[in-house]
Amino acid sequence: MPKFAANLSTQFNEVPFLERFAAAASAGFTAVEFLFPYDYPAAQLKQLLDDNQLKLVLFNTAARNVQAGEWGVSAIPGREADARADIDSALEYALALNVPQVHIMAGVVQEGMDRQACVDTFISNIHYAADRFAPHGINILLEALGPKIKPNYLYASQHQTLEMMQQIDRPNVFTQLDLFHAQLVDGNLSQLIRDNVGRYRHVQIASAPDRHEPDEGEINYPWLFNLLDEVGYDGWIGCEYIPRNGTLEGLGWFKPWAKHA
Template structure:
């Protein structure tokens, strides 16, 4: 059996876990079970000063959130690679960077968007590269990294960036040091498997990691097909010391599902990692 990573830096994804309480109360819930960092999808429904106050009250670090994704409720998953939406994209990045400054968040995930059935993937990729090149310059002023996350085709059919290799090709073409790869083990397993091999191949570009169980995107525990003890051991061997976002849907009450995280200090009797 693989040796567990001694102190994986686990961050609570507040868009996914602790659904039992309202969003602004999830900061307290995360701190209470031992987390010292949080991430989530979108903060824009709340005043940035209110979120900052919650972070300060509970001694939490903000490690990631997403730029505005377009019309998320109606299925859009980013506008960065959508021709004709360039002005909207620039405004979205300006808003995201404004929030990042107040929240002292060093990473923003920029969703690429969906390619329509009649769309030209090459044109969408061209727009994506152009938009990221502009955004990288804006983000550099605030010392923010922009993250590209490949999303699996089963959950996100038509998403522009579906593999780590596709993300690498974009990152290399943009050529900006603050464009990084967001490696989500759930999406990677759903797409191609060989998790530690593909992580190692892209490690020079990886700026953030997320986890969830496969196939249900539930707790990353022994009932799922990814052996996260082995994954954490592999990350330790490879020298990854960054944050690991817990972006999964609890099967039931969140705290009751933390048996998998208890060895790492997360749970009802959790002590703050550090």
């Protein structure tokens, strides 16, 4: 049976971030994910999770200078010190918040950069991250971001992240299967799900092409939820979508799986 985590960066934006934990729990979620924890002390976030009986299942390493076009720096040559500082910070938060996995942000390949040098830098930094996280049983995730959302990100296709995973060759490195990005770039979601069982450790959802609730658009999510059950996926499904007209108003699709349903 699918397990859904509310995404507190895209959902429940009707209230300030620190109030979204209670809002998600009240809506029936037992787990949450979000982009970044770094604006808040880990102890404060831990208290909110405990108070609302929520499990945190995913967050990212820092984005760095978003205004300058950065979206992580782990693949940027010359920024290794920054990348490893971000990895170390993410590990501290992961341990404090009991998070089983962290997505390492690769970065945008800016004009003039040598792409192969970016790949080599990323692999080196992921080796560092994987080796730091492994003694604590924490997994590293790689996520492809389609050009509609993040142009020139290091990888856009699920097949690129799968190839990168093979090159990295660490037992605690997996892919993050965002079905919204995958539909826009790769298509054939059922084949991706079937052929790569065990390679992805987190799934995210949103309608395509508009990134709203998973009850409209091109993707038949109920069918894919059944398929994920069929192939034995037992991880979380993150609801990284932008509500059409308010978070609660759009949760009709979720009611069969809510904790108080």
